Every structure is written in C-alpha cells, then in structure tokens.
Amino acid sequence: MERESQLAEMVRCVNEGGRLVLLSGEAGVGKSALLEATRRDLGAVRWSWSACDGLFIPQPLTPLFDLAEQLGGDLLERCEAGAEREELFRALLHELGSTGVPDVVVVEDVHWADEATLDLLRFLGRRLRGAPVTVIASIRDDETAGDALRVALGDLAAQPTTCRIRLEPLSADAVRTLTEGSGFAADDVFRLTAGNPFYVTELLQAEGPGVPASARDVALARAVRLDPSAREALETAALIGAGVELSLLTALSSAAGLDGLLTSALLVADGIRLRFRHEIVRLAVAEAVPPHRSFLIHRRVLEALHAQGCDDNARLAHHAEGAGDADAVLRHAPAAARRASQLGAHHEAAAQFARTLRFAGAAARDRRAELSEDFADELALLDRFAEAEDAARQALALRREIGDRLGEGAALARLARIAASLCRGRDAAEQTRAALAVLEPLGPTVELARAYATLAHQCLLGTDYESAIRWARRARQLAERFDATDVLSGALNTEAAGAAGLGREWTGLMQRALEVALAGRHQDQAGRAYANLAGISEGRLRFADAERCLHEGIAYCDEHDITAYATFLRGDLAHVLERTGRWDEAVATAHRILSEAGTSPVGRQCALVRLGVIRARRGESGFWPVLDEAAATADHQGEPPYQVAARLARAEANWLAGHPSKARREAESAARPGAGCTAAERGAVAVWLRRTGSRQTVRGELAEPYQRMIDGDATGAATLWTELGCPYEAGLALLDSGEEELLHQAYRIFTELGADATAQLTRRALRRLGARFVPTGPRPTTRAHPLGLTRRQHDVLGLLADGCTNAQIAERLFISAKTVDHHVSAILAKLQAPDRATAGRIARLGVPGFGVSSRPVR
Structure with missing residues (x-):
C-alpha cells in the first residue's frame, strides 16, 4: 500500500x-x-x-x-x-x-x-x-x-x-483500510504503531488480550503460542543468527519442533537457508532467552558447527563466547581478528581481539602479551590511541614479567609511537630511548629496526631533518636485511620527508615508500605515505597536487578502515580548502572531524585551527575556544609546524579583533618554532611579524609569495597568490600595500569570501587614507539570512528546491558544475540535511521567498 x-x-x-x-x-x-x-x-x-x-x-x-x-x-x-x-x-x-x-x-x-x-x-x-x-x-x-x-x-x-x-510509514487512511474487519480500532492501531507496516500487520495478527506496544512484544506474544518443542527451535534459530542453515537447525531441533516452527510463519525459506521474516523479531526472541538456556544453546550450536566442519572463525567465536568456552574463543577469535584485519575491517578485528582478551586470563603470559599488542595495533589504526596505550602497557608489563627483553624493547617502541600520536612528545622520546637501551645490546633485529624508525620519525616531527635521515637509513639497512617491508616503507617515508625539509629531492623516495606499503598491504604505512605526499606538496604551496593526493589517500583509508590516517588526511584537506577559498567546505570538513567521538588530539588539531581562523575572519563568535584548544594541544605536542599554525591563527584573530599587541606577541611566539620549518611556514611567520609591527625577523629562505610581501611588492605577491588559487592571501597582500586602489581590490576579495571582519578592517584602512569612497559593507538583512547562507548559496538552494540537477544549476547561474558541487556540499552541511530533497524542504519551510517554483533573480 x-x-x-x-x-x-x-x-x-x-x-x-x-x-x-x-x-x-x-x-x-x-x-x-x-x-x-x-x-x-x-x-x-x-x-x-x-x-x-x-x-x-x-x-x-x-x-x-x-x-x-x-x-x-x-x-x-x-x-x-x-x-x-x-x-x-x-x-x-x-x-x-x-x-x-x-x-x-x-x-x-x-x-x-x-x-x-x-x-x-x-x-x-x-x-x-x-x-x-x-x-x-x-x-x-x-x-x-x-x-x-x-x-x-x-x-x-x-x-x-x-x-x-x-x-x-503508512498514513492513517491506509491503516484504517488494513484494520477493517479486524476488531481493532483504527485510531488506536495508528497511535500505537505510527503507521509502521510491520507493527501494524504483526499487531493485527496477534491474538489474546492486550495490545503489544513494540515489535518485541509482538514477536514474543507470537512465540508464546508455540508448543515447547517449536519454541525451543525458535530460540535456537534466533541464537544461530540472521541466516539459519536448515541442516544445522535440523541437527539441533526435534522434527515436531521444526514442523511447528515452520508453520508459525516467523521464519521463511531463503534458498537453502531459513531466515526470520523480520530481523527485529529474531533479536527480540534472542534477547528473551534466559541466560542458562542461552548458554546451553550456544554450546550445542558450537558443537554442531564443529561437527559439520565449519571454518567460519567469526561465527565460531560468537557461539564460543555465548557458551563460555574459553578454549574455543582463544582458538577462533584471534583467527577471525587477523582475517578481518587482512580484509580491512579493523573495527571487527579490534572487537575480536577484545573478545579474546576477555577469555585469556588463564592463557600463558607470552600469549596474552601478543594478543594485547595486536589489540593495541588495531586500536591505533582506528584513532583510539588512549585505549591502545592501555593495551600496550599491559603487553609491556607481561613482557617484563617473563623476562622477554626483545619483546620489552618492541613494547617500549610501540608505546613511544602511541605517545607521539597523543601529543606527548616528551614521553615518546623517553620511551624511545628506553627501547634502544634494551634493544641495541641484543644485536641486529627487526625490533631494533622498528625502534630506529620510531626515533627517525620523532626527529622528523621535531624538524631535526639531518638526524631523521641518519636514523631512517639505519632502520632501512636492518629492514632490508630482515625483509621487514613495513619498517622499510616507514623508513623510506621519513627519509623522503627529511630530504624535503632540507630542500633536496624527495619524490622518488616517497613514491617508493608508498609502493612498498601497497605491495606489502601495510595499510598504516600506505596512509602515512599519502599523508606526507600531500603534506609536502601543500607545504610547497602546490595545492592542486596536494588535493589530488588527499582525495586518493582518503579513499584508500576509508576503504581499508584506517580511521587515524583518514582523519589526519581530512584535516589537511580542510587546510587546502581554506587556503583555496572554499571556506564552507573547509568548515564542513572540520565539523565532521570534531564531531567524531574519540578523535585523537593530533587528528583534531588542524580542524580546530581551520575552524577558528575562518570564524574569526567572518566575524563570527566562538573562535577563541577552538583556537585555545589548538594552541594548548600544539604546545603539549611540541611539534614546530603545529605550533606555528596555532600561533599564527591566534595572531590573526587578535589582529582582526583590534588587539595589535596581543597579535604581535602571538606572532613572535611562532618565530622560534618556525625557524626550522618549511620556506612557506617561515614566510608566513615573517609576514605576520611584519604585519603586527614586530622588530623580529626570520632567517632563511622564504617562499616566493611571502618574500614579495616582505619586499613590499603587493601586486606581485597578489598575482602569485591568485595563480596558486589562494584568494584570501592575495587580498591580504593588497591590504598590506596601504594604496587606495589596491585596498578596494582587497575589499572585493574579502566580501566575495564572506570575510566580514577582514573587510571591515579594510574599510577602516580606507577611512584612514581619506578615500573618497568607502564601501558600507553588507546589509544587516544579508548577514541575517535565516539559514545562514551566502547570497550565492541562497540562489543555489532555490534551484535545488525546484529539483534542478547540478548541471542545470550551473547553466542557470553561469558557474561551473564543480562550483555548484562545492555550494551544495556547504548547503547540506549548514542545514544538516542528509540529501538534496531534505534541503529543499527546509528551504520552503524556513526561508521567505521560496515557493513551489522559486527562481533566483539575476
């Protein structure tokens, strides 16, 4: 109906x-x-x-x-x-x-x-x-x-x-039609079911007094009518799972019970299997089975599956846990976890290792240590670093208890990597030193190679590029000796990033790092290679190259369930979107990162900076809390690039708010960490020092657009920024010039971007110059759009509400289809709408002027 x-x-x-x-x-x-x-x-x-x-x-x-x-x-x-x-x-x-x-x-x-x-x-x-x-x-x-x-x-x-x-759900009229002749009051049925067809039909089929209020009640009411043997078969089928092999259920049920179950219509045939007509019924029945009977049923199912030669470890582990069979859990759950990890299902892998550890109390300590380490590695891939640290510490304690020095060194190196991801640089350095003190006396091993790679990565994060390269090469030598391709990929990656930091050739090494990771199916190393390929391109102001790599990396990490690197890459994408003027998309990406529970501090860092600085530029409230968190995280982390980004964002926010002395202090606090960063980062520090009136200078090469800004070549810098696709930076270069004509150009850029605070700053500069014409700024009605949309977004939403495709919208508004894509993404994010149709409905309900066939006027 x-x-x-x-x-x-x-x-x-x-x-x-x-x-x-x-x-x-x-x-x-x-x-x-x-x-x-x-x-x-x-x-x-x-x-x-x-x-x-x-x-x-x-x-x-x-x-x-x-x-x-x-x-x-x-x-x-x-x-x-x-x-x-x-x-x-x-x-x-x-x-x-x-x-x-x-x-x-x-x-x-x-x-x-x-x-x-x-x-x-x-x-x-x-x-x-x-x-x-x-x-x-x-x-x-x-x-x-x-x-x-x-x-x-x-x-x-x-x-x-x-x-x-x-x-x-069905309408009240449809429910009324269905209830005719049933003896039920149509209004009561609609009130109890809200028109849900399953609830309605199950309710109408239920017999006996009372009206069930949910599918659970309906399912159990029907189950109670079965005779004991059929009810036992029903409970067995419910605990077997969504798909019930007829041969398995036959082996576990009496003929009478199976006949009674099949005639109940609770299950239907699906090829060689049976399945519940409604899965919610199966869940209701399974949850209602008393614990003592559930235990016995799971044990019988497990025995029957073993007798039939079942090799589905995930399924066997499920029933082993239900039966409380620790030996069977320890046999099947780790195998299921490793297969899940191989298939890129790391959430399932982590859950299987957690299941194993719940039953591993009587296992040997070396076995428990190994399981805890595997669990920690899976959790780290999922960006659950706090839990990963707990598991890694348990493994370290067990390695020490049994006197396993090699395992102890490897456990310390693992803890160092986790600490670095939790922005605890000092702890990471201390644990790395401890790992090397344990491992180096034991001679060349894979574990020592991994510890050297860990130390190299820490040197890289601290911008000590020469040391990073030296330790990465030592890790490479051992990795190649022991054919440890995961360590080899990581060492190549660090060496390439170190070379890039020193201005040397790096692409060949990084491409090889990615190729080794992909060939060896080292999914975490592949994620890191994508991150550094994009990050180095971004640091060299090659935003188009960075964006291509970011999209490729995000797709890979999403497909392989590498949450930690997927989040990191999305943070970098938010940065690229902000630099290239796509602020709505940058904000939507940042919100997505920050809304995900359990995201690590390093995963949140870039999103916080982007969200804070865009809010400040737009003159919106709420930017200081996110910038405060970003700065605290960066200081705790101790990594110069993050410190520079957080401090310069705060310098800009203070500058826009009219607090020059505070802006200058923030810019000066970025000078020391910025000295060892890229030419682009040094250039940004140098420009903000100059812009805020600081007497400090930055030594070393500056990226060309920044150098032109320092040299006072405003138009040349603006031209370069425009060619790079960075409109806001172009506007800032023009604003720095202090020339009336260029200030008007800057104002137009800021207005188009929606940078109201920066536009207001530009108007004040024009007034100080005594300019004959000073723009009045956006009208209050424009700023107060009922859905918080820009004018162009309002136009796009109007056509979207009419059901136009992106291509049709692009044709009508004389913009590219890609630009329409960006506007639609931003609109959906602002309206928190799951799809275009929902956005159209919101528009018609919430915005005056949207009708059934609205058309924006140009």
Missing part, C-alpha cells in the same frame, strides 16, 4: 541498469516487501540476495560470501581459496552482467554492515556506470548509525550512479 511511486522508481532503476539504489526506512516499513514486489514486476532478470550479519561482531564480507554461493564460478572458487578482498571484489564485478541477463544484487540490512562490506559497496558504486547491473542496499535508518556507516552513505550518495529511495 502507498508504494506506487517507489515501486515505479525501483523498476526504472533496474531497467536502466548501472545503478546503486539506497533503499532506506525505519525497521518494518516494508523494504523487503518492496523488493519482492519489484521482483514480481520484472521479467528476465537474475536476482541474487544477501544480507549483513546481525551478530555483535559481524563476519566481514558476509554478503559477498552469500552472493558467491548463488553466483558460483570463479567468485566461489576464490572465496573458498581464501583470496584477498581486492580479488574477491573484482571477481564479483566480473561475474555480474556476464550471462547476458541483467543482474540485480540485493544487500539487505546494510545498517549492520562491517567496514569491508561498506568498502565493497563503495567499490561497486564507482564501477556500475554502463553495466547491466543494479545493486540495491536496504538500510534501517531509525537507529543511530555508526561513524563508518555515515561516512560510507555520504560517499555512496555522492556517486552519480546512486539513487535514493526512502519508504515512509
């Missing part, structure tokens, strides 16, 4: 092919029913069905393995052979569309997807264009989504092949 338009849209997408359909709605709203109706309405189409696992720690890529069983061929062979995930992704893509018949792939319950499955959807979404394939992903959107799912949905929604279809 009330699904005609959605059904037509679904059929259209399948007929066109080359589409990824995101089918969303609350639990029980009828997503599965719509899929079944679509299948009935279509002709010669091959359907393949899969679902994400609802276990607490899902098995990575469960949907892919489900599809392999149905599609067979090379994909199934590679799955059975334990191939790498990239091979599996490509094998699936090759299999789809290979029969001459259009393919429809259904992935249900993506809200339970592991990171590897989300990466699979990203992979397919980017490659569907023109293929006779439609991928339909159903998502429950009435629960709080995890960060990984939100990020993935944002990425998928941005793909041109993506179509979003959302199902709303």
Whole structure:
C-alpha cells in the first residue's frame, strides 16, 4: 500500500541498469516487501540476495560470501581459496552482467554492515556506470548509525550512479483500510504503531488480550503460542543468527519442533537457508532467552558447527563466547581478528581481539602479551590511541614479567609511537630511548629496526631533518636485511620527508615508500605515505597536487578502515580548502572531524585551527575556544609546524579583533618554532611579524609569495597568490600595500569570501587614507539570512528546491558544475540535511521567498 511511486522508481532503476539504489526506512516499513514486489514486476532478470550479519561482531564480507554461493564460478572458487578482498571484489564485478541477463544484487540490512562490506559497496558504486547491473542496499535508518556507516552513505550518495529511495510509514487512511474487519480500532492501531507496516500487520495478527506496544512484544506474544518443542527451535534459530542453515537447525531441533516452527510463519525459506521474516523479531526472541538456556544453546550450536566442519572463525567465536568456552574463543577469535584485519575491517578485528582478551586470563603470559599488542595495533589504526596505550602497557608489563627483553624493547617502541600520536612528545622520546637501551645490546633485529624508525620519525616531527635521515637509513639497512617491508616503507617515508625539509629531492623516495606499503598491504604505512605526499606538496604551496593526493589517500583509508590516517588526511584537506577559498567546505570538513567521538588530539588539531581562523575572519563568535584548544594541544605536542599554525591563527584573530599587541606577541611566539620549518611556514611567520609591527625577523629562505610581501611588492605577491588559487592571501597582500586602489581590490576579495571582519578592517584602512569612497559593507538583512547562507548559496538552494540537477544549476547561474558541487556540499552541511530533497524542504519551510517554483533573480 502507498508504494506506487517507489515501486515505479525501483523498476526504472533496474531497467536502466548501472545503478546503486539506497533503499532506506525505519525497521518494518516494508523494504523487503518492496523488493519482492519489484521482483514480481520484472521479467528476465537474475536476482541474487544477501544480507549483513546481525551478530555483535559481524563476519566481514558476509554478503559477498552469500552472493558467491548463488553466483558460483570463479567468485566461489576464490572465496573458498581464501583470496584477498581486492580479488574477491573484482571477481564479483566480473561475474555480474556476464550471462547476458541483467543482474540485480540485493544487500539487505546494510545498517549492520562491517567496514569491508561498506568498502565493497563503495567499490561497486564507482564501477556500475554502463553495466547491466543494479545493486540495491536496504538500510534501517531509525537507529543511530555508526561513524563508518555515515561516512560510507555520504560517499555512496555522492556517486552519480546512486539513487535514493526512502519508504515512509503508512498514513492513517491506509491503516484504517488494513484494520477493517479486524476488531481493532483504527485510531488506536495508528497511535500505537505510527503507521509502521510491520507493527501494524504483526499487531493485527496477534491474538489474546492486550495490545503489544513494540515489535518485541509482538514477536514474543507470537512465540508464546508455540508448543515447547517449536519454541525451543525458535530460540535456537534466533541464537544461530540472521541466516539459519536448515541442516544445522535440523541437527539441533526435534522434527515436531521444526514442523511447528515452520508453520508459525516467523521464519521463511531463503534458498537453502531459513531466515526470520523480520530481523527485529529474531533479536527480540534472542534477547528473551534466559541466560542458562542461552548458554546451553550456544554450546550445542558450537558443537554442531564443529561437527559439520565449519571454518567460519567469526561465527565460531560468537557461539564460543555465548557458551563460555574459553578454549574455543582463544582458538577462533584471534583467527577471525587477523582475517578481518587482512580484509580491512579493523573495527571487527579490534572487537575480536577484545573478545579474546576477555577469555585469556588463564592463557600463558607470552600469549596474552601478543594478543594485547595486536589489540593495541588495531586500536591505533582506528584513532583510539588512549585505549591502545592501555593495551600496550599491559603487553609491556607481561613482557617484563617473563623476562622477554626483545619483546620489552618492541613494547617500549610501540608505546613511544602511541605517545607521539597523543601529543606527548616528551614521553615518546623517553620511551624511545628506553627501547634502544634494551634493544641495541641484543644485536641486529627487526625490533631494533622498528625502534630506529620510531626515533627517525620523532626527529622528523621535531624538524631535526639531518638526524631523521641518519636514523631512517639505519632502520632501512636492518629492514632490508630482515625483509621487514613495513619498517622499510616507514623508513623510506621519513627519509623522503627529511630530504624535503632540507630542500633536496624527495619524490622518488616517497613514491617508493608508498609502493612498498601497497605491495606489502601495510595499510598504516600506505596512509602515512599519502599523508606526507600531500603534506609536502601543500607545504610547497602546490595545492592542486596536494588535493589530488588527499582525495586518493582518503579513499584508500576509508576503504581499508584506517580511521587515524583518514582523519589526519581530512584535516589537511580542510587546510587546502581554506587556503583555496572554499571556506564552507573547509568548515564542513572540520565539523565532521570534531564531531567524531574519540578523535585523537593530533587528528583534531588542524580542524580546530581551520575552524577558528575562518570564524574569526567572518566575524563570527566562538573562535577563541577552538583556537585555545589548538594552541594548548600544539604546545603539549611540541611539534614546530603545529605550533606555528596555532600561533599564527591566534595572531590573526587578535589582529582582526583590534588587539595589535596581543597579535604581535602571538606572532613572535611562532618565530622560534618556525625557524626550522618549511620556506612557506617561515614566510608566513615573517609576514605576520611584519604585519603586527614586530622588530623580529626570520632567517632563511622564504617562499616566493611571502618574500614579495616582505619586499613590499603587493601586486606581485597578489598575482602569485591568485595563480596558486589562494584568494584570501592575495587580498591580504593588497591590504598590506596601504594604496587606495589596491585596498578596494582587497575589499572585493574579502566580501566575495564572506570575510566580514577582514573587510571591515579594510574599510577602516580606507577611512584612514581619506578615500573618497568607502564601501558600507553588507546589509544587516544579508548577514541575517535565516539559514545562514551566502547570497550565492541562497540562489543555489532555490534551484535545488525546484529539483534542478547540478548541471542545470550551473547553466542557470553561469558557474561551473564543480562550483555548484562545492555550494551544495556547504548547503547540506549548514542545514544538516542528509540529501538534496531534505534541503529543499527546509528551504520552503524556513526561508521567505521560496515557493513551489522559486527562481533566483539575476
């Protein structure tokens, strides 16, 4: 009922092919029913069905393995052979569309997807264009989504092949139709269910007194009506999981119980498996099983899976934990963790190691130390450094207890790396020295190579480039000797960055570092290589090169669940967006970083600076708290580039606020750390010292645009900044000139950027010159836009509300499609709208002048 338009849209997408359909709605709203109706309405189409696992720690890529069983061929062979995930992704893509018949792939319950499955959807979404394939992903959107799912949905929604279809609950009229002749009052049913089709239909099927208030109550009310043997089979099926093999359930249930369960209609056939008609019913039943009976059922399931030769370690670990079988957990959970890590599902890997450690109390101390180290490494990849430090300290204590000097040295080096990520530079240096004191007397080892690489990285962070190169080369020698390619990649990376800091050739070393990391599947080192490739390009003012590398690196880190480096790269992206005048996008990126729980201090640092400085330039409130945090973090961290960025941001904020002495002190506090930084960073310090009236100077080479500003060549500097794509810096160069004509040019730049505070400063400079014409500034009505949008964003939103595509908006406003993309991203961020349609609805409700067919006037 009330699904005609959605059904037509679904059929259209399948007929066109080359589409990824995101089918969303609350639990029980009828997503599965719509899929079944679509299948009935279509002709010669091959359907393949899969679902994400609802276990607490899902098995990575469960949907892919489900599809392999149905599609067979090379994909199934590679799955059975334990191939790498990239091979599996490509094998699936090759299999789809290979029969001459259009393919429809259904992935249900993506809200339970592991990171590897989300990466699979990203992979397919980017490659569907023109293929006779439609991928339909159903998502429950009435629960709080995890960060990984939100990020993935944002990425998928941005793909041109993506179509979003959302199902709303039924109207009161529809519920009234359904309840006719049932004996239930339609108004009561609608009040209790809010029109949720599952709640409505389950409620109408429930018998006995009382009205269940939720799906849990409905499910349990129906379960109670089953006879004891059928109820036992139901509980067993619920604890087995989302997909229940008929052979397994038969081995665990009596014939009468199985017959009673199958006639209840709580489960339906799905190929060679059974599944609950509604997953929420399975969860309700599973949660209601008493603990003593749950324990026994999990033990029986585990024994049956072993008897049937099951090799799914994640599944076995789940039932082992439910059965309280420590030996089985220690056997299966670590294997599941390592497979998850190999597949780039690091959240699942960390959860499996955590599960293992809960049952490892009686294990040997060296085994517990190894598990704690693996757990710490996974947590570090996920930007959960505080937890990683706890796990690493436990490992260190265990290594010391058993007298394992080699393990102790490696544990100290691991703690040093974690401390550096927590912005505790002194602790990192102390632990590195302790690691070397333990490891060097033991002779050449891989552990010593890793400690040398750790020391080299710390020297690099402190801008001691010569020492960084020296220690990196020592690490390289040992890494090559022991074929430790992860250490080799890190050492090459540090050596390249050190060479760049000294103005030497660095690209060959850095490219080799990335190649070694990718070839060896060292995902953290690959993330670091992308970060430094982008960072060095950015430091040399090559913003276009940096942005290309950042997008490539972010895609890699998102696909491989490397949260720590993905956050770091997004911070750098926010910097590039700010420098190149795309402030709304920079703010949206910064907010995304700061809104993610558990982000490390180093991950927050760049976002804080960008957000603070843009707010200050716009004359908005709330910039001092973020700049205070940025400065405190940078001082605690002790890394010169971060100190320079935080101090210069505060200098600019004070300068804009009319506090010249405070601005000068902040600029002078950046001089000492800036001395060892790049020519661009030294140039920025030199310019702010001059701008704030300081007598201090900066020694060493300055990047050319800054040198021209120091030399008083305002127009030359502005031209260079414009060529680099940095409008705000161009405006500042013109403002520094003190010439009336150039000040007017600067004012126009600041106004276009929305830098109201800087524009006001420019107006004051014009008044001091006695200029005949001084701009009056933006009108109060412009500043007080009800949604906080700029004029151009208002225009874009008006066309967006009319349903125009980006290409149509670009044509009507005479701007590029890429510029429209930027404006749409900024609008969605400001309105906190998940999609274009929602933004259009907000516009019509919240902005005077937006109607059903509004058009901006030019």
